[in-house]
Amino acid sequence: MVAGRINFLPGERAQLLAAVGRVLRADGNATWDLPTADNSAMDGYAVRSADTDPSARLRLISGDAYAGSGSPPAVESGTAVAIGTGGLLPSGADAVLTKEQGRREGDFVVPLRPAKLGDHVRRAGEELRAGEVVVPSGERLGPLHIAALAAAGVTEVEVSRRPRVCVLTSGNEVVPAGTAVRPGQVVDSNGPLLRLWIERLLGMPVTAALPLADNAPALRHAFAEALAEAEVLVVTGGVSVGDRDLVKQVLEEDLGVERVFWRVAQKPGKPTYTGCRGDTWVVGLPGNPAAVAAMWHVLVRPMLLALMGATTTQPPRLLVRLAAEMRPNEHRTHLRWCRTVWRNGELWAEALGRTGSHMLSAVPRADLLAIIPPGGDQLAVGTQVEAIRLARD
Numbered sequence: 001m002v003a004g005r006i007n008f009l010p011g012e013r014a015q016l017l018a019a020v021g022r023v024l025r026a027d028g029n030a031t032w033d034l035p036t037a038d039n040s041a042m043d044g045y046a047v048r049s050a051d052t053d054p055s056a057r058l059r060l061i062s063g064d065a066y067a068g069s070g071s072p073p074a075v076e077s078g079t080a081v082a083i084g085t086g087g088l089l090p091s092g093a094d095a096v097l098t099k100e101q102g103r104r105e106g107d108f109v110v111p112l113r114p115a116k117l118g119d120h121v122r123r124a125g126e127e128l129r130a131g132e133v134v135v136p137s138g139e140r141l142g143p144l145h146i147a148a149l150a151a152a153g154v155t156e157v158e159v160s161r162r163p164r165v166c167v168l169t170s171g172n173e174v175v176p177a178g179t180a181v182r183p184g185q186v187v188d189s190n191g192p193l194l195r196l197w198i199e200r201l202l203g204m205p206v207t208a209a210l211p212l213a214d215n216a217p218a219l220r221h222a223f224a225e226a227l228a229e230a231e232v233l234v235v236t237g238g239v240s241v242g243d244r245d246l247v248k249q250v251l252e253e254d255l256g257v258e259r260v261f262w263r264v265a266q267k268p269g270k271p272t273y274t275g276c277r278g279d280t281w282v283v284g285l286p287g288n289p290a291a292v293a294a295m296w297h298v299l300v301r302p303m304l305l306a307l308m309g310a311t312t313t314q315p316p317r318l319l320v321r322l323a324a325e326m327r328p329n330e331h332r333t334h335l336r337w338c339r340t341v342w343r344n345g346e347l348w349a350e351a352l353g354r355t356g357s358h359m360l361s362a363v364p365r366a367d368l369l370a371i372i373p374p375g376g377d378q379l380a381v382g383t384q385v386e387a388i389r390l391a392r393d
Contacts, residue, residue, distance in 0.1 A: 008307065048094055063081065237286070
């Protein structure tokens with residue numbers, strides 16, 4: 001419903017080493033062949049394979065073919081050149097006789113067993129040819145992608161511009177982190193949680209503000225400013241059905257936001273709201289922190305990746321077995337915070353305690369969300385279910 005309506009953000013050029021975490025908008029192609037020239041895979045002696053009969057004595061030519069030494073001397077019949085791993089294969093050589101395959105006798109090498117044509121030679125272009133795709137468009141670049149591109153001569157890449165994001169929290173009872181709470185008040189954990197997650201994902205600052213009061217003028221002013229500046233506005237609190245849940249009303253009636261959906265048959269996260277105004281997206285999340293954490297993984301993070309044109313946006317799913325009995329919710333899919341354990345070569349999910357929607361303290365121990373489909377019958381120990389593997393970035 002959301003993915004089909006998202007328009008990718010425009011691309012821009014970025015220096016390769018500054019592009020980690022960014023999404024490629026054009027294939028990253030090799031600038032040169034890899035390896036760039038024939039070279040040795042082992043330490044030993046560059047030889048002509050036809051000369052390596054065990055009765056032979058090969059004269060070592062002055063000079064060497066060690067990595068970084070430049071152009072090595074040519075190998076002629078009856079001769080050999082000392083070579084190191086990564087060293088350029090000399091002209092005339094067609095194999096490498098390893099140290100273990102040859103015995104050094106002064107200025108000669110005696111083959112202990114013959115070398116075959118091409119032994120221990122890395123051929124130019126055997127990994128990549130110039131122009132070949134190293135990393136395809138749509139990949140989110142990690143350190144290994146960066147290293148592979150650098151090795152292939154890439155110095156600059158085309159990536160998506162990162163979305164400008166604003167995070168707002170609402171609720172008369174919500175006070176900023178670091179504030180001593182009075183009875184009935186709660187510390188704003190949702191704002192810092194989302195801001196830190198988004199900043200780590202995008203690698204850029206997120207706009208945030210002090211918690212908003214549950215009144216239309218305050219919400220209208222803050223939302224109007226955010227919609228004018230950001231491509232994604234994430235709001236927590238005020239999206240349910242209470243008398244003071246005014247977020248949807250202000251967004252739609254006052255600011256022209258078009259509703260995409262409101263409420264999902266899922267626990268936690270039932271009141272979740274999504275809307276858009278032009279190319280600006282609005283996500284309204286429940287005020288309960290564990291629900292916010294769950295919806296980050298299943299909605300907010302995938303949306304941000306989709307805006308940047310990532311090929312893979314949804315977190316990976318896997319099959320696990322339940323380590324304890326579990327009763328489904330009759331009408332809603334239940335996402336249960338779990339940690340994985342190995343038992344007899346299989347992956348099992350241990351549900352964590354104290355994980356109500358309002359409880360956050362146990363959630364950092366979770367590494368997956370078990371997906372418990374709606375139903376009336378209790379699920380036995382060992383029942384296999386699908387689970388969402390939680391992203392760590």
